[in-house]
Amino acid sequence: MAKKKKSNKANSNTIALNKKARHNYNLTDKYEAGMSLQGWEIKSIRSGKVNISDCYVMIKDREAYLVGGEIMPLTAASSHVVCDPVRPRKLLLNRRELDKLIGSVERDGYSLIATAMYWKQCWVKLEFYLGKGKKDHDKRADIKEREWKIDKERMMKHAR
Structure with a gap:
C-alpha cells in the first residue's frame, strides 16, 4: 500500500488575524485557548464572518473571556436564537495557566492581546500573547x- 502524502497547508486553518498587534504591543509569552461557542457562531466562523482586530482577553472571576471579538450572524440563522455578535466568549484554559496570567496582568501590568483564531482539527482555537503597549x-x-533592513537587502542585491 502506498502512503498518503500530507499536504502542508499552513494558512488553510487560519480563520482571522490581528495584524496590528505586533505593531502596537511588545509581545512576550504565547498562549493557546479553546473557546466556548454556540452553534450559530460555528456556522458563521465556517463562512469567515469573524473580526478580531480590536479584541483582547479579560480576566474576570478567575475566568478568561474574549472581549470585542465580532462574529457576525448569518442571514439564514434560526429565528428563535438571539444572536449577539460581540458577546464575551469564555476561553478554556488550565487553572495553572490562568493563575500565571492573573499574576502577570495584576502585578506586572501586562495586557492579553488576541493575535489569531484558527482551526485545530475540529476545534476553534484562539492564540493570544502577554504583552505591554509600545510608546510612539x-x-x-x-x-x-524595518526600512533599513529593506534598504540593506536592496544594496546587497545591486552589489552583485
Whole structure:
C-alpha cells in the first residue's frame, strides 16, 4: 500500500488575524485557548464572518473571556436564537495557566492581546500573547529598523 502524502497547508486553518498587534504591543509569552461557542457562531466562523482586530482577553472571576471579538450572524440563522455578535466568549484554559496570567496582568501590568483564531482539527482555537503597549518612539524605531533592513537587502542585491 502506498502512503498518503500530507499536504502542508499552513494558512488553510487560519480563520482571522490581528495584524496590528505586533505593531502596537511588545509581545512576550504565547498562549493557546479553546473557546466556548454556540452553534450559530460555528456556522458563521465556517463562512469567515469573524473580526478580531480590536479584541483582547479579560480576566474576570478567575475566568478568561474574549472581549470585542465580532462574529457576525448569518442571514439564514434560526429565528428563535438571539444572536449577539460581540458577546464575551469564555476561553478554556488550565487553572495553572490562568493563575500565571492573573499574576502577570495584576502585578506586572501586562495586557492579553488576541493575535489569531484558527482551526485545530475540529476545534476553534484562539492564540493570544502577554504583552505591554509600545510608546510612539518604540514604534518609530521599529519602522526605521524595518526600512533599513529593506534598504540593506536592496544594496546587497545591486552589489552583485
